[in-house]
Amino acid sequence: MPQITIKTTVVGYLSDVQIWLEGRQTRLGYDGAKTWSTTDIVDDERGSVEVALHGTGVAGTDWELTISELHPAQKQLYDKKGSIKSSGHSFVEDSVQLK
């Protein structure tokens, strides 16, 4: 089964971030400032991967979600910008094309 390595990054001064890939929660690292990231291996069988982002923070906090392929190729697959809503949350689901 073909697999690819992808890096998911969220940038923003959020209180908390959760990322799910294919419905499974990832373990996010944090750089101590505003960048949260995870590197995962996903199956390339369907040609896409389902991603979900939940961000918590003060309303108006900007965030950017990017997904890049690290291996075998090196290219950006997805980029999405947003900001925390008045509820104190952001929640986005999307399908990311791997090819």
Next chain:
Amino acid sequence: MKGNRLTEFHRTRWRNRVLLGVAVVLCALAAMIAPVQAQSLLVDAKGEGTAFLYGGSFAQVNVSDSTIRLGYLRNGGSGKNGKRKPFSGIELSGKPSGDSVLLFQNGTPGSNFQVRASRGWKYWGTHEPDVLELRGTILLNALGKAGIKVRPRSRNAALDALRKDRLCLVDIRDALKSAGTDVDPDQIQAALHKADIEVNQTTPVSLKPGEDFGDYVQNMPYDQVAFQLGYTRAQYQLYSESVPFGQQVYKRDFDGLSGSIVYNLLPSGGHSLWGVAAGLKRSNNFDNLTEVEVRDISTVVDNGIERQVVRVRKARRGDFKESTDFFTNGDYVWWPSRFDSRIAMDIFVRTTPGGVDTHVRAGLGVFLTEKGAPTRAIGGLSVLFGGETKVALFAGIPFGAP
């Protein structure tokens, strides 16, 4: 005459060019500074605050008393299976001694120095949601906005029933029915369609791809708790008439340890934050002593000229005492939506009910925050009432985060 006019014209043009150059340099400096900002500056005139806000490194100057604070708060990152890494932080502050701020002097802490270390945990009293719960909440709130309400008491039952990976219209109808809300499937379909949520009999629920459904994530508060340890070293100048003349103005060292537990809550709605802290600290009554100015005048006479040399020292008069006291602090921070979260208002209370520094103080701080980053204050003003009113003007010094 014509030559003078020309000279004036050239002077004006030259001055305008210089001004333009200065403006360009200032704009360039501002542009260099803008991307790297300061963060959690929500403190009072004494540098006390209970709000842990994320944003990496920060520096702050309290313009009023020249205190400099350096801080770093590291967010623990999120984990799998509900396991989370704790967050931790450290903060150093110092007051000027002479012409410079001495955090350290010859390898030892300076005369006015404070260090605080924190370690804390997220989702301490609240629940960390999983993706299915979030989707269920979005569905329920989308239905609620369209007029299909689920009673608060039945909400959890409905949520439990909606915790399925591949929901379809029948599942949603059954979940609502079991929670006591019986509605026509067509109504559900129409209501969800209005909220950009696609659903039918066989196809799983689909949120509009890439759409931010954050407005539908409600009733999900977020909290965190932290332990904080602190050490304060200070040197005070005191005055006493009851000792020999040469020793009446003297310096007194103070070493104080403190320990506290700090709790933060971001309730439902992203425009406010509550912070409370309680703990023990070593304190003194220096602020309650009377401030005096001691003038030593020496007179020199030479060739009939009398010269007076005056040495002026500020000191506090009274009985200096220390005690270990219980204290509580509280903050309510509000980011009004009218200003797009660019303004943060901090209403706070500081109490020490017993000991040598018994007080109840309250105040208000107003801070300007960075666009798109409401937890990163650029500067602000804080007024502390109760006893001696203190007004502090803060300026954030950006560094650290790219």
